[in-house]
Amino acid sequence: MLSVSNVAKSFGGLHVLHDVNFTADSASITALIGPNGAGKSTLVNIIGGVLKPDAGRVHLDGEDVTGVPSATAFAKGITRTFQISGNVGSLNVFESVAVAAYRQARGYRQANALARAELERFELWEYRDQQLGSIPTALTRLVDFARAMVSRPKVLLLDEVMAGLTPHEVDLVIRQVGTCREQGVAIVMIEHVMQAVEALADHVVVLNQGQVIASGSLGDVSRNAEVVEAYLGTPPSERDEVRVPADTPAKGQQ
Numbered sequence: 575m576l577s578v579s580n581v582a583k584s585f586g587g588l589h590v591l592h593d594v595n596f597t598a599d600s601a602s603i604t605a606l607i608g609p610n611g612a613g614k615s616t617l618v619n620i621i622g623g624v625l626k627p628d629a630g631r632v633h634l635d636g637e638d639v640t641g642v643p644s645a646t647a648f649a650k651g652i653t654r655t656f657q658i659s660g661n662v663g664s665l666n667v668f669e670s671v672a673v674a675a676y677r678q679a680r681g682y683r684q685a686n687a688l689a690r691a692e693l694e695r696f697e698l699w700e701y702r703d704q705q706l707g708s709i710p711t712a713l714t715r716l717v718d719f720a721r722a723m724v725s726r727p728k729v730l731l732l733d734e735v736m737a738g739l740t741p742h743e744v745d746l747v748i749r750q751v752g753t754c755r756e757q758g759v760a761i762v763m764i765e766h767v768m769q770a771v772e773a774l775a776d777h778v779v780v781l782n783q784g785q786v787i788a789s790g791s792l793g794d795v796s797r798n799a800e801v802v803e804a805y806l807g808t809p810p811s812e813r814d815e816v817r818v819p820a821d822t823p824a825k826g827q828q
């Protein structure tokens with residue numbers, strides 16, 4: 575289990591996170607939602623070892639991993655999807671997952687076997703020979719999952735993996751995020767696409783101006799008056815369903 579306790583972070587005089595608490599269980603999906611600038615990415619960067627908090631602790635299965643470098647966080651089981659960079663654009667789908675598998679494997683045969691198993695799990699085997707730069711964005715997101723899952727993480731951090739996808743592609747990626755959960759991973763997902771939050775989140779944590787203003791099921795938080803005021807914008811009585819545009823500025827920033 576991942577546990578975040580009393581985390582605070584400032585950049586100069588800008589207090590970005592204050593006293594943030596939440597837990598994420600194995601085999602569950604926690605959606606971090608909130609307006610732009612709420613502090614979601616900063617929080618995920620702290621969990622992943624990219625940033626050190628000014629205060630508070632991060633524990634993984636009871637072990638204090640606060641402020642460890644990202645390579646250490648990764649070695650302990652905290653991984654995240656990365657945007658495919660130009661450097662790996664020349665690799666094909668199989669090679670890009672095999673490279674990640676080499677870190678785990680004893681030799682290239684085992685790495686190749688691990689990569690194949692992951693590509694099959696994510697229904698990517700048929701694309702194995704294609705260059706990363708030549709496949710649709712939705713498939714590159716799935717390759718990212720395969721690369722992340724080949725390291726057998728305990729925690730998977732997903733930062734807006736649905737951004738820019740069509741509704742049909744979102745459905746595809748939703749299914750495969752579910753596959754990651756089935757592997758027992760605690761998934762923490764920053765997500766603005768409510769189709770995905772509705773379909774996937776076991777637990778929703780709402781951040782606003784660096785504070786957790788609500789947590790619980792999506793139904794619970796979407797009935798919370800403070801959440802409606804800060805993020806959803808419309809009282810429940812005036813809307814049929816929760817729909818949040820991708821770029822909702824924080825109240826007060828409008």
Ligand SMILES: Nc1ncnc2c1ncn2[C@@H]1O[C@H](COP(=O)(O)OP(=O)(O)OP(=O)(O)O)[C@@H](O)[C@H]1O
Pocket residue numbers: 585588590608609610611612613614615616617
């Ligand atoms: N390295 C940094 N230096 C200074 N300010 C920063 C830094 N990183 C983030 N911030 C500021 O911290 C605040 C929170 O940013 P953060 O990216 O964590 O929010 P977010 O909730 O992820 O927003 P979005 O949904 O737009 O990605 C913003 O005001 C941002 O400008």
